[in-house]
Amino acid sequence: MKAVVLEKSGSRYTVLGKNGTFRQVHRRLNAEVGEEIEIRTGIMGFSGLRVWAGVAALFLLVLTSLLGWNLYQAPTAVALLSVDINPSLQFTIDAHGRLLKFQTQNEDAKRMLKQIDLTGKPIDVVLEEIVTQAYNQKFLNSEQHWIVVGYSPMTDKTSDQMPKELNENQIITWVTGTIEKQGFTPQVVVFPLTSQESEVAQKGDLTIGEYALWQVAQKAGVVTQPEKLKDTSERVRLLEDPQVQAQIQLKKMGIESGLPWTPGTAKQDPGSKDQSNKEGTGKSMPDGLPSSPVEVPNNPAIEKGEGQPKDKNTGKDERKDPNQAYTKGLGKAKNSAHKKNKVKERKQ
Template sequence: MVKGLLIRSKGPLGVVMTQDGRFVRVLLTGGNRALGQEVMGRELHFPSMTRGLAVASLLLVIMIGVWAKIMSVPAAAAYVALDINPSVELTVDQVGQVIQCRGLDDDGQKLLKQVVLDKVEIYRALDLLVQGAVQQHYLNEINNVVLATVTPIKEYSVVDEEKLKDSVSQAVTGLPVSVKIITEVATPQERQQATDKGISVGRYLIYQGSTRQGAPLTIEDVKNKGLGQLEKEKGWQIEQVLPHARYNIRAKHQPGKGDNNETSDKQKLLNKVPPGQVKKEQPHLPPGKQTNPAMESGKQVIEEKQQMIKDKDEKADEITSERRVDRHQSQLNQNKNENKDTPDDHLKKDSPGLDKKPTPNHGHDKK
C-alpha cells in the first residue's frame, strides 16, 4: 500500500505524491478522494513504452527465425520403409536424398545409430542400412526376407524400385544364405493408417493381406516378428499377401564359386573344348589324390594347344616334302625330254646310209 497526497484522480485510479517526492499510480481504496488530501492506495505497475517495444521486437525476431527454419527444410517427396526384423523409415526429398530417418522399433533405432544417412542418396542409404543389418546378424537362415516399401507423395516417384532392389542385392553379396528382396508401393493414406497402429507401412500391408491367405495375423505378430519368421510360421510367402509386390532371390554365396552360381569367364575359358573334340572325363581318383578340375582343365587346354602346334608343324613338313618330290619329278621329266630321240633320229639309226649322197653310175654296172 502507498500513502500520499492525491494530486490526480479518475474513477478508482489516482496519482499520489509520496513523502519522498515520488509520483505513484495507485488504485484508491478509501472513500476520501478529494484532491490535496492524504489517501491510501495500491501501487500499480505498468511497463514502460521502451520495455514494451523491446519485448515485441524480441518476439518478432524469434518468430522470423522459426519461420525461416521451417521454410528452409526441404519438402518430403517420398517415404521409404525398410523391414527385415528391424524396421526403419526414411524421408526422401525431391532430388532423392534422405532428409530424415526414424526407427520404427527398438532394433530399427539401434540400427540407425550405426550409420549416418543425412543428405545421403536413398539407394546408398539402403545399401548402408542392409550392410549394418548383416553386421548385426539380423539377416540369417530364419529371417532372410527384406522388404522395401515406397510411399510417393508427388504425382511422380523420385525413387526407382529396381534400383532399390539392386542396392539391397549388392549389400547381401557374400552371405551364406539366400535372401529374398521384395519391393512394394503404398499410398499416403495407408502410411497414415500404419502410423496410427505404430508399425511400418510395409508391415501394415502384410497385416491387411494376411486374411486373404486364411491365416490372419495380429498386430503384435506383424510388429515383433521378422518377415522370414512369419513366412515359415504361416506357410505362405510375403509376396503373396502384398498387392503390388516385385521380388527376386539373391542366391547364397558358395566358396570358390562366383555370385549367383555363375561361372567366371576364366573358368568358362578353361572348360571350353575345341570343335571336333570330345571333352575328356575326369578320372576317378582315391580321396586325397583328386586333382583340381580347373588345373586339369588348364593342363588339357595347354596340351591341346601343343598338339595343334605339333599337327600344324607336321602338316607344314608334309607340304614341304610334297613340294620337294614335285620338284624332283619335274627335274626328271625335264631330263627325260632332253634325252628323248626324235623320229628322224630313229630313221637315221635304222638306215645308216641314208645320209650319204648316191654315187653317179657311169655304166660301170653293166657288164
C-alpha cells in the first residue's frame, strides 16, 4: 500500500495511507517528508499477532499451574479404620474412601501384606481382600470366627468429610460378602469411636477396635487388662462373654433409638424393666451401629446386677472413667515391667 511521509522521528516514519489512516512504520528507506513510499501492511498485523500469542501462552501457563496444583495435591486423611482378626491392621482413609497408608500392623499382618498391595484402593476392596487372605491363611476358622472393626474421624474437623459409606451395615456387607460365598459366615462387631478416643487408643499401642472392646468389657464389669487385647484368644473370650454381648446390644439399641452413647456409658432399652440406667451421658458417636448380629442369651443375672465385682472399690474407677482407668492400667503395666528388669539386673 502507498502512503505519504508526514514526519520522520528517529528510526520511524509517520505516514498517511491512501485509505486515510495514519501509521507508524520502520524507517527502511531514506525518504523525505512529503515523499510517497510503499509500505507493507502485513508487518503491523504480524507484530500484533505476536503480542496476543504471548498473552495467550502466559494465560495457559498460569491455568496449567493452578490445575496441576489441585490435581497433584496429596490426599488428606479424614478417617481411621482398624481390622482385628489376627492379623491386626489399622490404616488411614481419604475423603473418597481410599486407603492412604497403614499405621500399624502385627507380624501376621506384615507377612500378609507382602503378598498384596492395597495402597490407593477403595475401602470395600481393601476389607474384602484382608478378610479373604485371613480366611485362606486359616486365621478365620470354626474356632476363631470373630472380626472386630473400629473406625473414627482423624480429628473433629474431618468428621463431616468421612465417606458416607463408612457405617456398620455397609462395613459388615463388605467384610462378609466374599467369604460367605465360600460357605463361611464370620461374626462381625463394628465400633464407631470419636477422634479423642482413637488418640487414647493409639497412645496405648492398641487398635481403635481393641480399645473399644476393652471399654465395653469395662462397662459390662468384665475385668481385663488393656494390653491383653492384643491376644486373639482374649478378644474371643470377651466377645463370647454373655455380659459383654449384652452390653454390645445395649449400645446398639441406644444408637438405634437416637440416644447419645460412648463406650463408657450406655442407654437402657426403653422397654426394659430395669430403669436404673435410663439416662446416660456421653458424646455423640459417628453415624453407624457398633455391633454385629450377635445372639445374646437371656441372662437374669445381668438384669439383677449379679456377676459384678463384690468389692465396692474394685472396678470403681473403670466404671466412672474408662479412659482414666485405661491410662492407669498402662502405667501399672510399665512400672511392673520396670521392676522386673531391676530384679534381673540385681541377680546378675
